[in-house]
Amino acid sequence: MRHPRTGRFVLGLTIVAVPLVLALLGxxxxxxxxxRAASFTLGEGHLLGTDFVGRDVWRQVLHGGRPVVLTALAATALACLVALPVGLAGALTRHRWLEELLMRPLDVLLAVPSLLLILLAATVYSPGPAGLVLLVAAANVPDAARLVRAAAAEAAARPAVEALRLQGETRWRIAAGYVGRSLLRTLAADVGTRLTGVLYLVATAAFLGVGVAPDAADWAVMVDRNRTGLFVQPWAVVVPALLIVALTTxxxxxxxxxxDKDRGRGGGRGGHRGGHQGAVILPAGPGGPGGTVPNQTEKGTHT
Incomplete structure (x- = not known):
C-alpha cells in the first residue's frame, strides 16, 4: 500500500510538472x-482561441510562464541568501547594538505591506525584470530574517552551544556547524510557503503592470488584459490562472x-539523526578537530 507521503509527493510532482515544463520548454x-485574428475568438485554427489583441492564446501561454517562474525563483533565492546571514548575525551576536542595527530597520519595512512597497518603488522608477526581482526580494527579507533570527536564537541558547564556546570553537564554526544545521527543517518549510507568496506577489505585480510591459507574454498579464472577455473567450484567462495555481499548489x-519524509526518517531536534543522538556533530577545520560534543539538552547526559 502506498504511503500517504509518497502519494502526496507524486501528486505534487504531477501538478507542478505541467507549469514548469511549459515555462522552461514552452x-x-x-x-x-x-x-493576428479578431480579438476574443474561438477556433479558426487557434487551439485556445485568441486574446484581447488577436494573438494566439496557446502561443502566449507557451511564452508566458518563463518570466513568472524565473522571477519568483530568483526573488526567493535572493531573499533567503540575504535573510540567512542577517538573522544568524542578529541571533549570535553578543552586542545588543549590533542586533538593534540589523533588526530594527527590518521591522520598519515589515510594517509596510509588500505590494504597497513595490507600488511605491514603482512610482519612483520603472523596474524591469531585474528590478522586480530586487523589489520582491526586498519585500520578503524582513519576514525571512526575523524567522531565521527567532529559530537561531532558540538553538543558540542551548547548553550545547555554550559547551562549544568553552571548547574554543569559533563563532563561524558554531553558526555553520550547529546553529545553521538546526535551522534546516525550519528553512525548508519556510522556502515552500515563501515561494508560494513570492509567486503571488510577482503575479500581482505583473497584473498591475509593474516590471512587465502591458502586452507582454506573461501569465499574470494575460489574466489581467483578457479578463474583459472572460465570458466570450474564457481560455485566455482560465488557462494561465490555472497554471499559476498549479505551480503554487x-x-x-x-x-x-x-x-514529512525527513520526519519519518527520524530527524530530531536540530536536524541530527541516527546514532548521534545527544551529540552535536562538528566538521573538522582550522578551529580544531572534528568530532562530537555532548548535547546537554538530552535528558541524562553529563558534562
Whole structure:
C-alpha cells in the first residue's frame, strides 16, 4: 500500500510538472507568430482561441510562464541568501547594538505591506525584470530574517552551544556547524510557503503592470488584459490562472512531502539523526578537530 507521503509527493510532482515544463520548454516549441485574428475568438485554427489583441492564446501561454517562474525563483533565492546571514548575525551576536542595527530597520519595512512597497518603488522608477526581482526580494527579507533570527536564537541558547564556546570553537564554526544545521527543517518549510507568496506577489505585480510591459507574454498579464472577455473567450484567462495555481499548489505539496519524509526518517531536534543522538556533530577545520560534543539538552547526559 502506498504511503500517504509518497502519494502526496507524486501528486505534487504531477501538478507542478505541467507549469514548469511549459515555462522552461514552452518558448522552444512556440514557433513563429502567425497573423493576428479578431480579438476574443474561438477556433479558426487557434487551439485556445485568441486574446484581447488577436494573438494566439496557446502561443502566449507557451511564452508566458518563463518570466513568472524565473522571477519568483530568483526573488526567493535572493531573499533567503540575504535573510540567512542577517538573522544568524542578529541571533549570535553578543552586542545588543549590533542586533538593534540589523533588526530594527527590518521591522520598519515589515510594517509596510509588500505590494504597497513595490507600488511605491514603482512610482519612483520603472523596474524591469531585474528590478522586480530586487523589489520582491526586498519585500520578503524582513519576514525571512526575523524567522531565521527567532529559530537561531532558540538553538543558540542551548547548553550545547555554550559547551562549544568553552571548547574554543569559533563563532563561524558554531553558526555553520550547529546553529545553521538546526535551522534546516525550519528553512525548508519556510522556502515552500515563501515561494508560494513570492509567486503571488510577482503575479500581482505583473497584473498591475509593474516590471512587465502591458502586452507582454506573461501569465499574470494575460489574466489581467483578457479578463474583459472572460465570458466570450474564457481560455485566455482560465488557462494561465490555472497554471499559476498549479505551480503554487504543487510546490507546497512537494515541500510538505519532503518534510514529512525527513520526519519519518527520524530527524530530531536540530536536524541530527541516527546514532548521534545527544551529540552535536562538528566538521573538522582550522578551529580544531572534528568530532562530537555532548548535547546537554538530552535528558541524562553529563558534562
Amino acid at each position: 518558448p522552444v516549441f512556440a514557433g513563429e507568430p502567425g497573423p 504543487g510546490t507546497n505539496l512537494l515541500f510538505d512531502a519532503a518534510l
